[in-house]
Ligand SMILES: NC(=O)c1ccc[n+]([C@@H]2O[C@H](COP(=O)([O-])OP(=O)(O)OC[C@H]3O[C@@H](n4cnc5c(N)ncnc54)[C@H](O)[C@@H]3O)[C@@H](O)[C@H]2O)c1
């Protein structure tokens with residue numbers, strides 16, 4: 056039997072293991088998911104809603120235990136894990152309600168002898184592949200709309216953080232959602248991904264993770280013409296205009312950048328500050344960033360935990376080295392506490408200034424607690440820099456001038472825009488990106504659409 060060892064990224068200690076499911080086991084799970092679709096899709100929407108609510112309640116009843124497991128396997132500070140449990144259940148609660156609102160419509164026919172009726176049908180069995188940075192919420196924001204719509208669901212969690220997901224799926228079964236309707240399988244991304252995309256029974260793939268893997272899943276889904284929803288990488292710019300409230304901009308930028316040690320897809324990834332306020336802003340920012348407490352996520356006062364693994368750590372360090380070699384100045388951080396043999400990797404919050412567009416950090420997602428600052432003279436220049444990457448997930452700007460705000464909102468090519476707001480995520484809003492940051496939206500009324508087909512009935516000869 057092959058197993059995946061699950062380790063605490065704060066210490067490198069083994070905290071558990073999960074069995075890698077064989078190809079046969081995964082194909083059987085897919086078949087069970089497909090067969091149970093016939094019954095689950097006929098369960099009435101009010102009953103599906105009740106089961107989802109029960110699932111949410113059970114997760115809340117186990118909130119502290121789930122948060123502890125999440126911190127142990129992902130390294131995120133315990134306060135953030137507790138917050139993520141709430142965030143995860145907010146999606147279940149939202150879609151428990153939306154289940155009852157999947158309305159159809161009628162269309163007036165062009166003859167007296169016809170009636171036209173439009174209904175919404177679930178797409179079928181949905182397969183999800185989820186990342187390690189939000190082991191609970193990225194799963195529930197896929198599972199909840201899928202189940203609410205009447206789809207069956209199978210998830211493969213990230214190898215680094217399978218334990219939170221496994222516990223949530225157990226609770227779904229305890230809530231009364233049938234075992235074959237919501238399932239979890241474990242294994243390596245490339246192997247399970249191929250089984251999912253090759254299967255004719257899986258009608259939709261929903262994925263959160265890196266852009267290269269998302270592109271591969273889209274390509275591999277073509278042969279069976281699956282629906283795809285992709286929530287991929289980001290490279291969020293933060294534009295600070297000359298009239299911005301600097302204290303607000305500093306606090307919101309820190310909230311956006313250093314959440315989960317900089318490992319979220321909507322984290323601020325590059326700061327574009329108007330040249331007239333750049334020195335004042337940089338000083339205020341560095342002073343606050345250097346006060347952030349780094350440590351084991353289980354300590355109540357930790358604000359920044361470890362990064363997930365050696366691969367993530369090396370990517371962060373190489374971006375900082377590349378930037379400093381090309382002339383960036385470190386104004387805070389660039390310190391590390393890492394031991395590859397033991398298996399822990401802490402990056403101290405880092406701010407770089409004198410950054411330019413030739414540096415990798417201004418072109419690639421960092422996924423770590425490092426913030427590069429560059430300056431701009433005109434808003435047009437800021438927009439060109441902000442839009443000048445293949446990514447288009449989140450963007451932020453700070454201004455108290457409504458003309459500047461409207462101009463920036465209308466010209467930024469991003470799916471999510473935060474105006475004086477560094478924390479735009481919520482279950483009731485459509486989250487997702489444009490360009491190479493993804494396809495589709497999760498959350499809000501839009502978030503259930505990708506799990507539905509439109510069926511058109513034409514009744515004739517009346
Ligand atoms: N958008 C996000 O929230 C998000 C999440 C995780 C990682 N990332 C980005 O990706 C970078 C690398 O992180 P990572 O290696 O964990 O990301 P990844 O995309 O490799 O992993 C995310 C999920 O995809 C699975 N996966 C990996 N290869 C696969 C394949 N060939 N087919 C199907 N599934 C596959 C993994 O098992 C995991 O469940 C990060 O530094 C970050 O830039 C983004």
Ligand SMILES: N[C@@H](CC=O)C(=O)O
Pocket residue numbers: 188189318319320321322480486
């Ligand atoms: N950070 C995102 C998820 C992807 O990382 C969120 O806020 O939901």
